[in-house]
Amino acid sequence: MIDTEGKEAERRAEIERREREVREEELARQAYVQHALGDRLVADANEWEMRGRLRRYLAEMAARIESIADDEERAAAVRIAASVATRNGNAGQAAEFFGGLGP
16 A cells, blocks of 8 residues: 555656646747847837838938039939948839930
């Protein structure tokens, strides 16, 4: 009888140990996922901030390009602005800059 009770206690302890390991592994997985999501959100926020800065820069460049009288300086400014627009994923805006140069 004592041997049976001891084996039953060992069996229960083993079951509890396995269940605890499963819970710990799940908590660790959830923590990893939350950390990865946090990292992704920070990266997205940084990217959105950078894109916003680039949009403001391009708007300012568009206004300034209009006031540049020297053709070579204007062409250089257009190339820079178009390059930034392309990097920002806005090929249409880059085309608009080049369109402003004329034939």
